[in-house]
Every structure is written in structure tokens, then in C-alpha cells.
Amino acid sequence: MSRNFASILIPTMHTAQVIPISPQRLKIACSECSLRELCLPVGLSEIEVERVETLIGGRRRIKRQHPLYRIGDPFDAIYAVRTGFFKTEVLADDGREQVTGFQMAGEIMGMDGIVTERHSCTAIALEDSEVCAIPFMQLEQLAREIDTLQRHFHKVMSREIVRDQGVMMLLGTMRAEERVAAFLLNLSQRFATRGYSPTEFVLRMTREEIGSYLGLKLETVSRTFSRLHDEQLIEVRQKNVRLLDIPGIRRLMRHECD
Amino acid sequence: MSRNFASILIPTMHTAQVIPISPQRLKIACSECSLRELCLPVGLSEIEVERVETLIGGRRRIKRQHPLYRIGDPFDAIYAVRTGFFKTEVLADDGREQVTGFQMAGEIMGMDGIVTERHSCTAIALEDSEVCAIPFMQLEQLAREIDTLQRHFHKVMSREIVRDQGVMMLLGTMRAEERVAAFLLNLSQRFATRGYSPTEFVLRMTREEIGSYLGLKLETVSRTFSRLHDEQLIEVRQKNVRLLDIPGIRRLMRHECD
DNA sequence: CGCGCTGTTGAAACTTGTCAAAGTTTGTGG
């Protein structure tokens, strides 16, 4: 039974098949986990890890299509995805929505709420999911005491800012085919990091959600998938995707130089 | 005309007239800086402000078109804009560039560098500018000691994340006219916050830079300005802009309801 | 004073969006 911070770092259910972990070895496994840098700083003493574990507010299960938090909700915690898959989306005044990201195991959500103490986006589970809530006041308290935790948290926020820059690049300069290619490669890389196949995975989101994220209409996403398929770069059947030629897909993105 | 941005919009913001500083008081004086509310938390005691002042690494002058930092530069400080105007831009593998933001007085730059300890974007002064360098290690140190400073810094990072969400929305769902309208309203609002006219200001960036930021070609930006002008919403002469009908401009953005 | 950079405008080409229809999968309730 693991409802502590360390456990979010450690792939449980999903990756149990890939990296078997006995329950009593959780902390050790954390230090061996290839994802550790996503969630916990390296170099914590055992005592410090224990303190971090006490900080976790608790685990929350979110059913598919249900929100973890909504725009306007009071902010009091950030969340680490334990299992499952989320999307975050923002809302324009006129009602238009835009998916700003997809979050998977080991990733942190909710930092948008710090500035106004209300969430500025909505996080919705794309499949039955589980998160660890990390009460923000307590996180700040502990960050004041543990340098490496403080630094780590700052890196997590910074990584989010850098990720956003990448999305801007994608939305601002790429054409449809490049966007879809970048999206697939990004997913592939993130799955690989977590020990899953980088070439074969399931899209938890609809074409419309992909389109929203990529600034395209769902029809364009669908057509682009079909085109990549015609070019023998991918195989798609519904939500199942197989990347047949990753170098080829990567090449698409450099195609339109300058 | 060789008058710079500040001297037009900001009735002499340059040192002496607004903020009298006696010659011997050359040290950094956050306590007397007019930007204080923008870059420091409210509620610091005098002693705390003094401590923050010791933390400022020093001012740096950056000439027009010169970089404050470049992609790949080692990260060791964040920067607060004192005077002037910057753009930040990222680079794709194939050489394409994308402006990710424009920064003006009181805004903080450089947080992208925390995660990798190298900057992931380049910051270039669009006019002769001045920044306060804030060594990051020392900032973290002090943040561990002063709660309100810690919280403030987290809010600054969070604000950046929320801002990025807004840019994604802009790039992902808006048409050219809406993007330009949003851009102008955003600038207007930021000038207003700083006590300058929200209706009349100078664009320090070229059409190409605006286009890069908005995910449009420079010709489209130019055409859109012309169209807004035809519709009597704005006046543009070169870099000088006057917003004639802010409600009208705002209406443009709700036009395309979903 | 002129050269270069920046900005404006036009016409054609191209990419993506819109609308529509049909096929496929998923979920629900009998």
C-alpha cells in the first residue's frame, strides 16, 4: 500500500509488469527509478524522504471524464499523477476551449493556481486515474527546510515554462503535419521514459482533443494521421498507434527548413 | 527621431527625475524603486527589503539588439527589467525562431533556465535597457528565510505559466484579427498598470517580431493593422499606435463564438 | 544622399477549416 510521495515516482500498477517492485522496497526502488528526476530530487536523505512522505495530503481517484479541479476552484494543492492520464484546458471569454497539455504518470499539475490562488485551467481525467495531492502550504514549508526539495520544485515549475515554450513553437511555426509528428514523438519519448514502448501506444484522447492541443480541427488531425499512414510512417487503428519509422517522422519536422 | 521608448511613453523614467537618487546612494535601492510593487512582495519589513537589496547582483545595461542571455548560456540569475523592452525567443532544430514573449519594466525574465541550468531561450533588448540581475542561488537562500519572498517568487513563476496558457489559447484558437486585437489589448493593459496611457503607445518590435509572437507572417500583421485602421478601431503610423475604440477591439475577440 | 531595413499592398497559391455524409466503435439497457 503506497500512498506517499515516493510512490508517485514509482510506477505501480501500470509498470508493475515491467519493473516488479516489492512493497517494502519502495524507497530503494525510488532511488532506482528512472523517473525519479521527474518527481523527487536526488540526494534526499532517508529522513528527508520520510518527511516528504508525510507531506502528501492523500491519494485521490478520479474517474474518466471527471475533473480533478476546475477553472476558478480555490487552489490549495498541486497534484502528482500516479496512474492514468489527464488533459488540462483553458477557456476563452467566448467559450472556446483549448487543451494546454496532457499529463501522465509522474507529472505535476496545478501550478497555474499559485498566482491567483484559484485554478486557471481545468484538469480532466482521460481515463480512471489516481493522483497524490500535495498541499501547497506544506510543500512551501518543507521547501524552506530542505534545499534540494526547494530546488527540485523550482525545476518542476521551470520545466513547465520550458514545455510551454515548446508548445508555442509548435503552434506558432509548424504546419499540421509537423504538429502531429511533434505530438507523436513527444508522446513516444514520454512513454519511453516510463518504460513503455516508444513505438506502440494508445491515445487516451480523442481526435478533437488532439486537435485542440495542436491548434487544428479534428478533421485535420484525422487526415494527417491518414497521410502519415499512407507514407508508411505510422499505423493507426482508432486510438492505437504504432510508429513505424521514427527517423522518418522526425525528418518531417525539419523538412520545411527556415 | 532618436527619442527612445521610455522617453515617449514614460515621462523620463530614466533614473533621476522620477526617483531622485543622491550620488553616494549608488547601491541598489529596491525600497525606492517605482517598480517595487511589480517585482517585490508587499508586506516586507524594512529589514527584509534591505536583505533583498543585498541580494541584487547589480544592474546591467543592455544595448538595443543585444542579448541579455542566449540559448545555452549557463543559468545563474534571473532578471528584473528596470527600464526598456525585451523579447524572448526560442529556436527550433531547423532554425526557425519563435518569439515567446515581450517583457517590459517590472517583469521577470530567465526562469526558463532553472530546470537545466542553461537558458532555453534568448532574451534580446528591443531598446537600450536596464535590468537588475538576481543571482538565483542567493534568491533561493533568502526565499528559505523569508516566507513572503518565497511565496512571491512562486507566484511570479506561476504567473508565467498562466501567461503561457493565454498565448497557447491565442495561437491555438484565434484568427489573425483576434490575435492582433489580443496583442494590442494586452500591451494596453500592461502600460496602464505602469501608469502610462493605455490608448497611445509605441511598439518597440517590428512587424516581423509581432508576427512571430502571434504565429503570423509579417504581411498578415501589417494587413490586419490596416484593416483595424479601416474599421476605425486603431490608428497606426509606423510604430506609433493609438487605440481608438477599446470596446470595439475587445468585441473582435468575442466575434467568433463557438 | 542613398542604401538598407521596415512596412504596405496586390494577386495567386496553398493550407486548413467547414459542412456533409457515411462508417466504426463504445456504451447502455433490455
Add this chain to the structure above:
DNA sequence: CCACAAACTTTGACAAGTTTCAACAGCGCG
């Protein structure tokens, strides 16, 4: 477990919006 409805996906034809290419004008720097 099947049947049916709803949601999602694919594909085509056409429209709209944006980019591309090109020409020219204006300002500003040397």
C-alpha cells in the same frame, strides 16, 4: 448477450483564411 443509440472517426468537396511572391514606398542610419 444483443440491439440500438450516441460518440467518435474518416473522407470528400468546397470555402475561407493565411502565406507566398513580388513590387514599391518610407524612414533612418551611416
